[in-house]
Each structure stands twice: as structure tokens, then as C-alpha cells.
Amino acid sequence: MERVKTLTVSPLNRVEGDLELKVDIRDGRVTRAFSSGVMFRGLERLLLRRDPLDALVFTCRVCGVCSISHSSAASLALRSAFGTAMPPNACFMRNAALAAESLLSHLGGFYTSFLVDFTNKHYAQRAWYAQAAAQFTCLNGSSYVRAVKARKNFLAFLGLFVGKWPNTLALQPGGVTKAMTFSELGRARGVLIELRDFVEQQLLGCRLERFLELESGDDLRKWLEKDAHHNSDFGLYLRAADDIGLESLGKGPKRLLCCSAYESPDGSALYKSGYLDRAPKPFQLPKIAEDTGHSFFAGKGGPEHSLMETTEPDADKKGAYSWVKAPRYGGKVVEVGPFARLVINRNPLIIDFLENSGSNVHTRVLARVYEIPLLLRSVEDWISRIDPEEPFHMPHGKAGNAQGIGLIEAPRGILGHWVNIENSRIKSYQIVTPTAWNMSPRDSEGNPGAVEQALIGTPVEDEQNPIEIGHVVRSFDPCLFCSVH
Amino acid sequence: MNADQPDFLAGLRLADIDLVMHPSLTPESGEQVLEILEKFRAKAVKLDILAVEGAIYLGPESTVPHFTFHGRPIRDWVAELAGAAESVVAIGTCASFGGIPAAGSNPLRATGLQFLRKEEGGLLGRDYTSGSGLPVVNVAGCPAHPDWILQTLMFVAQSRLKSEDLDRYHRPQVFYSKLAHHACPRNEYYEFKASAVAYSQQGCLFENLGCKATRCESDCNERLWLGRTGSCTRGGFPCVSCTSPEFPDGFAPYFTTEKIGDIPTTLPLDVPKAWYVGISGMSKLACPVRLRANAVSFKKVDTTEP
Numbered sequence: 001m002e003r004v005k006t007l008t009v010s011p012l013n014r015v016e017g018d019l020e021l022k023v024d025i026r027d028g029r030v031t032r033a034f035s036s037g038v039m040f041r042g043l044e045r046l047l048l049r050r051d052p053l054d055a056l057v058f059t060c061r062v063c064g065v066c067s068i069s070h071s072s073a074a075s076l077a078l079r080s081a082f083g084t085a086m087p088p089n090a091c092f093m094r095n096a097a098l099a100a101e102s103l104l105s106h107l108g109g110f111y112t113s114f115l116v117d118f119t120n121k122h123y124a125q126r127a128w129y130a131q132a133a134a135q136f137t138c139l140n141g142s143s144y145v146r147a148v149k150a151r152k153n154f155l156a157f158l159g160l161f162v163g164k165w166p167n168t169l170a171l172q173p174g175g176v177t178k179a180m181t182f183s184e185l186g187r188a189r190g191v192l193i194e195l196r197d198f199v200e201q202q203l204l205g206c207r208l209e210r211f212l213e214l215e216s217g218d219d220l221r222k223w224l225e226k227d228a229h230h231n232s233d234f235g236l237y238l239r240a241a242d243d244i245g246l247e248s249l250g251k252g253p254k255r256l257l258c259c260s261a262y263e264s265p266d267g268s269a270l271y272k273s274g275y276l277d278r279a280p281k282p283f284q285l286p287k288i289a290e291d292t293g294h295s296f297f298a299g300k301g302g303p304e305h306s307l308m309e310t311t312e313p314d315a316d317k318k319g320a321y322s323w324v325k326a327p328r329y330g331g332k333v334v335e336v337g338p339f340a341r342l343v344i345n346r347n348p349l350i351i352d353f354l355e356n357s358g359s360n361v362h363t364r365v366l367a368r369v370y371e372i373p374l375l376l377r378s379v380e381d382w383i384s385r386i387d388p389e390e391p392f393h394m395p396h397g398k399a400g401n402a403q404g405i406g407l408i409e410a411p412r413g414i415l416g417h418w419v420n421i422e423n424s425r426i427k428s429y430q431i432v433t434p435t436a437w438n439m440s441p442r443d444s445e446g447n448p449g450a451v452e453q454a455l456i457g458t459p460v461e462d463e464q465n466p467i468e469i470g471h472v473v474r475s476f477d478p479c480l481f482c483s484v485h
Numbered sequence: 486m487n488a489d490q491p492d493f494l495a496g497l498r499l500a501d502i503d504l505v506m507h508p509s510l511t512p513e514s515g516e517q518v519l520e521i522l523e524k525f526r527a528k529a530v531k532l533d534i535l536a537v538e539g540a541i542y543l544g545p546e547s548t549v550p551h552f553t554f555h556g557r558p559i560r561d562w563v564a565e566l567a568g569a570a571e572s573v574v575a576i577g578t579c580a581s582f583g584g585i586p587a588a589g590s591n592p593l594r595a596t597g598l599q600f601l602r603k604e605e606g607g608l609l610g611r612d613y614t615s616g617s618g619l620p621v622v623n624v625a626g627c628p629a630h631p632d633w634i635l636q637t638l639m640f641v642a643q644s645r646l647k648s649e650d651l652d653r654y655h656r657p658q659v660f661y662s663k664l665a666h667h668a669c670p671r672n673e674y675y676e677f678k679a680s681a682v683a684y685s686q687q688g689c690l691f692e693n694l695g696c697k698a699t700r701c702e703s704d705c706n707e708r709l710w711l712g713r714t715g716s717c718t719r720g721g722f723p724c725v726s727c728t729s730p731e732f733p734d735g736f737a738p739y740f741t742t743e744k745i746g747d748i749p750t751t752l753p754l755d756v757p758k759a760w761y762v763g764i765s766g767m768s769k770l771a772c773p774v775r776l777r778a779n780a781v782s783f784k785k786v787d788t789t790e791p
Contacts, residue, residue, distance in 0.1 A: 159711030163720015177684040177721030179783040393685035
């Protein structure tokens with residue numbers, strides 16, 4: 001009889017937050033996977049009966065990596081509840097700050113989380129190993145050190161725009177609290193151009209504009225032939241990824257979701273919303289619901305719409321194994337994140353990869369890295385539109401009884417805040433995070449979450465060093481702090 | 486990772502700190518991490534510094550704990566590792582005092598390592614000292630400034646931090662003996678009670694918009710954040726006094742100033758109340774036109790009178 005072995009990886013390090021994975025392995029391949037968030041935080045419950053504006057103070061503290069993302073979602077939810085608008089300047093400031101946070105997160109996700117696995121002793125015999133070890137080793141590889149520095153230097157951008165980060169209160173329902181001067185905009189541009197230099201010289205080995213011209217896998221292969229590209233950090237990633245076969249690892253659930261994000265005052269948006277299930281379909285908000293069938297929460301089990309939903313911990317619940325709820329779209333398991341955003345917005349390069357190999361470890365990392373030049377260019381554009389002579393904030397009203405929804409695209413995918421206000425107090429507050437979409441446990445129908453599905457079939461050569469599992473999980477760049485909020 | 490002068494990597498090098506295990510930084514996973522922690526727990530390897538982030542849940546009473554590591558409650562891991570550590574540093578207001586998770590009725594009984602809000606005790610008890618003889622060193626702040634964290638770790642690694650260097654809440658005095666209000670660029674407005682009435686305006690945020698910087702013990706506006714470019718009040722929003730043991734509940738409402746008559750109930754820590762009441766009315770009368778006009782404008786207003 002074939003031997004089934006259960007392997008527990010806890011903690012799965014170098015992801016944000018506390019993740020425990022249990023996988024069954026038969027004949028060297030994963031047959032079942034269980035992803036558990038092992039911590040309850042209860043942020044939503046802490047907000048009950050508080051002043052609606054307290055959501056701005058509390059929810060940005062869900063996470064130090066996606067702090068502005070939560071501020072954006074919370075201020076948008078309150079803005080919709082209060083029925084307030086915000087001036088154009090505030091819109092550009094919000095976009096720039098949110099994109100800056102994604103840039104910081106993507107740089108961290110690539111250099112300090114994903115690439116470090118290439119220095120694992122498992123790959124010691126590979127042709128590229130010596131170079132990877134010299135450049136990507138944790139805390140002292142040459143590229144790692146430069147990336148930490150570039151990331152740190154870029155923080156000044158956020159200092160100028162939102163004062164403090166994480167946990168800024170600069171994003172408000174009526175706009176932003178910071179009015180920019182010409183001098184501050186000039187400083188911000190300077191900081192931004194330094195990040196451009198890092199991305200062009202170290203990460204890509206070419207101009208952002210050149211990289212954004214790539215439209216197919218063939219284009220990318222030809223691009224890689226040039227020495228400067230070949231020897232860039234992304235070039236080395238591509239060569240190692242190809243050799244390891246990352247394109248055959250971690251197949252996603254084939255359904256992708258993204259919401260409208262980075263909207264400009266004229267109503268246009270960097271990302272439009274959409275849903276892909278074989279064919280592209282319009283995004284329908286009411287289809288979002290959370291299921292608690294295998295999560296440590298009381299509830300009817302099946303999907304509940306976020307305005308109706310509660311967060312009642314039930315640690316003794318039978319069959320439960322995670323403090324993460326299971327968000328579903330029309331009852332379906334979907335994947336969210338940079339890959340979903342770029343596919344739904346018909347980016348030619350990412351669409352070409354979708355058609356050839358679908359969502360997998362490589363295409364997820366590729367999409368994340370592709371967003372770095374894309375967002376950088378967008379930030380340059382947004383800050384050029386800020387006019388210091390025009391207002392940044394307008395007074396917002398109050399709401400005795402109202403509901404508000406704030407959906408945005410955080411670094412890791414769609415993030416939603418739902419607020420229900422009654423007698424000027426928070427009656428309910430629900431947060432659905434990107435990592436809950438990607439790392440959810442099974443739902444009451446027994447459907448495994450996206451990462452649980454992606455792990456099935458993953459080869460594990462060495463059970464003492466299951467590096468392949470690390471690749472699959474880290475390709476989603478999970479943030480467990482957020483998902484166990 | 487956000488530290489500057491020295492940055493994070495340079496700071497570790499300067500203090501000769503070997504980062505053995507960090508959830509988001511070090512390469513080990515699973516059993517390898519367990520092995521490291523077991524060695525420290527059994528004192529087979531000396532644990533020089535245990536740095537803890539996040540509040541600890543003492544409750545609720547339930548067969549399954551709300552935060553576990555390898556099936557055991559995190560509170561037990563932390564207590565045992567603290568028993569083996571030469572020094573223990575609590576990083577952030579949650580690990581120091583309970584913070585946000587301990588807000589409201591605190592059903593999970595979240596606590597800091599050695600304090601719950603202002604009260605000594607916490608997870609480890611008021612009499613706890615680590616191998617070095619120090620209590621838990623609290624690097625409060627939500628978040629704590631990267632300098633506060635990295636430099637505290639450097640002082641501790643070099644055995645340069647003594648108990649007399651800590652304040653009444655066991656925070657290193659070098660960072661927490663100023664007020665966030667000191668060096669705020671809005672101080673001229675503060676002096677003349679030229680106050681903003683809405684966000685993005687240049688005036689002082691204390692009188693109307695809920696700013697607690699005159700009650701917040703930190704050096705934020707002198708030290709500055711994010712490459713020395715920002716602070717809460719420089720970002721145009723009120724300080725919520727996040728370094729205080731009573732954050733968050735002790736500082737609500739966050740965005741409006743509660744008053745009795747014209748006098749805020751949240752008066753500055755560094756000025757006697759009678760002085761404040763006496764002088765604020767006078768300074769308001771003496772406020773130059775220049776400040777009065779600019780306080781309520783988001784951009785510079787030129788005035789003919791000073």
C-alpha cells in the first residue's frame with residue numbers, strides 16, 4: 001500500500017504573520033493541504049459601538065505592510081456612508097500613497113521573501129546557485145542589501161505625503177490631511193527618481209519604459225538575451241525560475257477577481273474591476289460573501305454577505321482549523337493579486353502567460369514584478385497632477401444611520417471594508433482581506449481555498465526541506481496578519 | 486527594515502547582533518525554527534535578547550487557545566523563553582501595555598509583557614527580571630520608531646542600559662522624556678492659539694481637531710520619521726498618543742477636542758493648568774493677523790499686517 005505521510009510546516013517563515021501548513025504527501029507529491037491562520041485578533045469586534053471615525057485609527061493597525069491599504073478602504077467606506085466627495089488633489093495623493101505602499105511591499109515580497117529560497121541548499125548543484133547565493137542570501141546578499149537600502153530610501157516619499165507610516169491618519173473621508181507645497185512635491189519627485197534608478201539599474205537592467213513594452217513570452221525571452229537584462233536581478237530570477245520549473249508549480253483555481261482601483265477624479269481608473277471564470281465577466285459586489293464552515297467562528301456556516309456578517313469566535317468548533325474565514329465569489333474559490341489585476345485589465349504580456357500556462361508560481365511572481373515599473377510610472381503621473389493652489393480636503397458630514405463599502409486593490413489583491421452605522425455608532429464592521437481570499441481554509445461545501453488547491457500535486461523531494469511548498473505559498477505573498485484581523 | 490542612520494543591517498552589525506530567528510526575515514521554517522526555540526527554552530544555547538511584538542492573550546477560558554504555536558498557547562512560549570533570556574524587549578505598545586487588542590472590554594484578556602495599560606503585572610508579573618536584572622524594556626509606540634527599536638536593541642546588546650535609564654513605564658528615557666509636541670512646526674500657531682478648524686489647514690491641531698501631542702511622551706517631532714521627513718502633525722493629522730500605556734481608549738475621541746467651556750479637557754502635560762487657562766486667552770487676543778489667517782488656510786496667505 002502506498003504510504004501517506006502528513007507533514008506540518010509551522011511556522012512557514014518569511015511570510016507576513018503566522019501560518020501553519022499541513023500537507024499529506026504520497027509518492028513524493030502533495031495530495032491534500034490545509035492552511036491555518038493560528039491567531040485570532042478580533043479587530044472587527046473591537047470596533048463595535050465605537051465612533052465610526054475610530055475605524056481610521058484601528059484598521060490601519062491591522063497590518064504594518066498594508067496599512068495605507070486599510071486606511072484607503074476605511075476612508076472610502078466612511079466616505080460612502082457619509083455621502084461625501086473629496087477634491088481631485090486628494091484623489092491623486094491617495095493613489096500615490098497607496099501605490100507607494102504596493103511598491104514597498106512588492107520589493108519586500110520579491111527580495112526578502114521569495115528570492116531567498118533560491119539560496120536554499122536544495123539548489124546547491126544548479127548552475128546559477130553561486131550567483132544566487134552571492135546576491136540573494138538573507139541579510140547579506142549583494143542584491144538583498146541594495147534592495148533593503150532602496151526600500152528604506154523610498155520611505156521618505158511616504159513621509160512627505162502622509163507624515164508617518166505605517167499607521168497614518170492622513171487619509172480621511174473628506175480627502176487628505178496634508179496639503180503639499182511645490183517644494184515638497186519636488187522632494188517627492190527626487191525620492192521617486194532614486195527608486196526608478198534602483199529598479200532600472202538593479203532589478204531590471206533596463207528603462208522602465210523598455211520593460212513595459214514587453215507583450216509576450218517570446219518578447220521576454222528575447223529581452224533576456226541582452227547582457228544587462230540577463231545579469232539583472234530579474235534576469236537571474238528568470239533563469240533560475242526556468243531551471244526549477246516554477247511555471248509548473250502551484251496552479252491557481254483558474255478564477256480571478258479584481259475591483260476598480262486607483263481611480264482618478266475624471267472617473268477613469270488604473271485598474272477596472274472584473275471577474276474571470278474561463279471568460280471575462282463583470283464584477284458583481286453582492287456575490288462576495290464569507291463562509292465559516294471550517295473557521296473558528298460561530299455562524300450559519302454557509303456564505304454570509306459582509307454587511308450581515310458577524311465575527312463571533314468559537315475556538316471549540318468541530319471541524320474548524322483556521323482563524324481565517326473563507327471569502328467566496330458566488331460560492332466559488334477565486335485568486336486575487338497582481339496576476340488577477342493584470343489579467344482582468346488585459347495586459348498583453350500577462351495574458352500571453354495566462355494562455356500558455358495559467359496562474360502558477362512563476363506567473364504570480366512575474367505579475368508582481370511587472371507592477372513595480374507600472375506603478376512607478378503611474379505615481380510619476382499622479383504627482384504631476386497635484387496642484388498646491390487647489391484644496392486637499394473638504395469637510396465631511398456625519399451619518400446617524402448609514403452603510404458604507406470601501407473596496408480597493410491592496411498589494412496582495414482586493415480588500416474590502418463594510419461598515420454599518422446605527423445611531424452614529426458602528427453597529428458592524430467587516431473586513432475581507434486579499435490573503436483571506438488566497439489562503440482561506442475549506443468552505444462548508446468542502447472546497448479547499450486557493451493555496452490549498454495550488455499545493456495539490458506539488459512534488460516534495462526532501463521532506464526535511466520542503467522548499468517547493470515554500471515557493472507555492474510565497475508566490476501568493478501571503479499576509480496572515482491581515483487575514484486573521 | 487525602516488530604520489535609518491543606522492539602517493537596520495548596519496545597526497545589527499554595529500551592535501554585533503546575530504539575528505537567530507525572526508518570522509519575516511530569517512530563512513528557517515518549520516522544524517528548524519522549533520529546534521532553535523527548544524534549545525533556547527532548555528537553556529542549551531544562551532538567548533541574549535528576546536524581542537516580542539504583539540499583545541499576549543491570557544484568555545479566554547477555552548480548550549483551544551486563540552493564538553498557538555505548535556499546538557501550545559503563545560503565552561506559554563513567551564513566558565518560558567523570557568525565563569531563559571538575558572534581556573527581554575517588548576516592541577510596540579501592544580507588547581508593552583496591551584494596546585489595541587486590549588481596547589474596550591478586552592474579552593481575550595490581552596496584555597503587555599509586564600504591564601496592562603498603566604498597571605504593572607501583565608504576563609510576567611511585576612517582580613519579573615531577566616538574566617541581566619532588568620525588567621522588560623518597553624519600546625512603546627504604535628508603531629515604535631525604528632530608531633527606538635534598533636537603538637534599544639543596540640544598548641541592550643552592549644549592556645549599556647541600566648534600570649535608572651527607564652521611566653515609570655519601563656521605557657528608555659532617552660526616547661520618551663520629551664513630548665511629541667516639542668519641535669512641531671505648528672508651535673507658533675499653538676503659542677497664539679491660532680487653530681485649524683479643518684484638515685489640511687496650517688494651524689494648530691490641538692484646540693479643535695483632537696491632537697494629543699502635548700500629552701504624548703515621545704520625541705517624534707524632533708527625531709522625525711521616514712528618512713527624517715515626517716511626523717503625525719507634519720502629516721496634518723492629530724497625534725493619538727500611541728506611546729502611552731492608555732492608548733487607545735485613553736485618547737478618544739481622536740479627531741475632536743473635548744472642552745469645558747473654551748478650555749480643552751486634554752491639557753498639556755508640560756504646563757500647569759492655571760497657567761494654560763490664564764495665558765491662552767491672552768495669547769489668542771495677541772495673535773498676529775498673519776497667523777490668524779494662515780491657521781485656517783491650506784496654503785500660505787499673505788497679509789499686510791504681521
